[in-house]
Amino acid sequence: ETGVTQTPRHLVMGMTNKKSLKCEQHLGHNAMYWYKQSAKKPLELMFVYNFKEQTENNSVPSRFSPECPNSSHLFLHLHTLQPEDSALYLCASSQDRQAYGYTFGSGTRLTVV
Amino acid sequence: GQSLEQPSEVTAVEGAIVQINCTYQTSGFYGLSWYQQHDGGAPTFLSYNALDGLEETGRFSSFLSRSDSYGYLLLQELQMKDSASYFCARASNTGKLIFGQGTTLQVKP
Numbered sequence: 064e065t066g067v068t069q070t071p072r073h074l075v076m077g078m079t080n081k082k083s084l085k086c087e088q089h090l091g092h093n094a095m096y097w098y099k100q101s102a103k104k105p106l107e108l109m110f111v112y113n114f115k116e117q118t119e120n121n122s123v124p125s126r127f128s129p130e131c132p133n134s135s136h137l138f139l140h141l142h143t144l145q146p147e148d149s150a151l152y153l154c155a156s157s158q159d160r161q162a163y164g165y166t167f168g169s170g171t172r173l174t175v176v
Numbered sequence: 177g178q179s180l181e182q183p184s185e186v187t188a189v190e191g192a193i194v195q196i197n198c199t200y201q202t203s204g205f206y207g208l209s210w211y212q213q214h215d216g217g218a219p220t221f222l223s224y225n226a227l228d229g230l231e232e233t234g235r236f237s238s239f240l241s242r243s244d245s246y247g248y249l250l251l252q253e254l255q256m257k258d259s260a261s262y263f264c265a266r267a268s269n270t271g272k273l274i275f276g277q278g279t280t281l282q283v284k285p
Contacts, residue, residue, distance in 0.1 A: 067218075098275075104277065106219070106263065106265075106275040111271070111272055118271070119271075155219075160272075163209050163224045163273060164224055165211075165219075167211075167218040167220070170218065
């Protein structure tokens with residue numbers, strides 16, 4: 064365990080399903096991030112939250128909807144996904160937005176069928 | 177632009193030294209980070225350079241030259257467990273990390 068816990072570890076969903084990914088950290092960090100990692104591609108930043116406020120949406124389609132109820136929890140709500148959305152979704156946290164030593168979770172391996 | 181370039185694969189033998197280079201575009205550049213990721217695992221933070229020069233942490237060192245828009249990760253006394261992917265990531269002054277596509281290091285006996 065890295066201090067950042069993601070659930071579920073694996074998820075298979077149909078294109079019409081709605082599901083949520085959960086991320087939790089008890090490191091006392093104030094910034095949290097969602098990244099997407101596809102095969103043969105760099106980690107792509109999706110969203111940034113700093114002190115529960117969204118500070119970055121990296122042109123992510125609206126079928127991905129983040130939620131940050133408090134500094135310890137981050138969700139990614141998924142609906143009407145496409146097969147090309149299949150990837151490893153990684154959550155990370157850092158002390159604040161200007162701290163560049165991120166702690167990553169182990170990710171959720173998402174398969175859209 | 178904010179892209180980074182690093183080699184896709186590097187192979188070395190146990191006990192050797194290997195250097196993984198990373199070049200980046202300077203727009204909004206703030207610093208350079210390095211991460212290690214084993215297959216199926218979480219990326220793990222290795223180092224961060226905001227200033228020019230060499231940062232050493234055990235067998236791993238990281239170097240930055242802002243004038244050359246270039247950095248590298250140096251791994252010494254390679255061990256089999258060092259086989260992994262290594263990512264450079266540029267920090268921007270807006271508080272986000274943009275990652276390179278990663279270098280797969282294979283350490284052979």
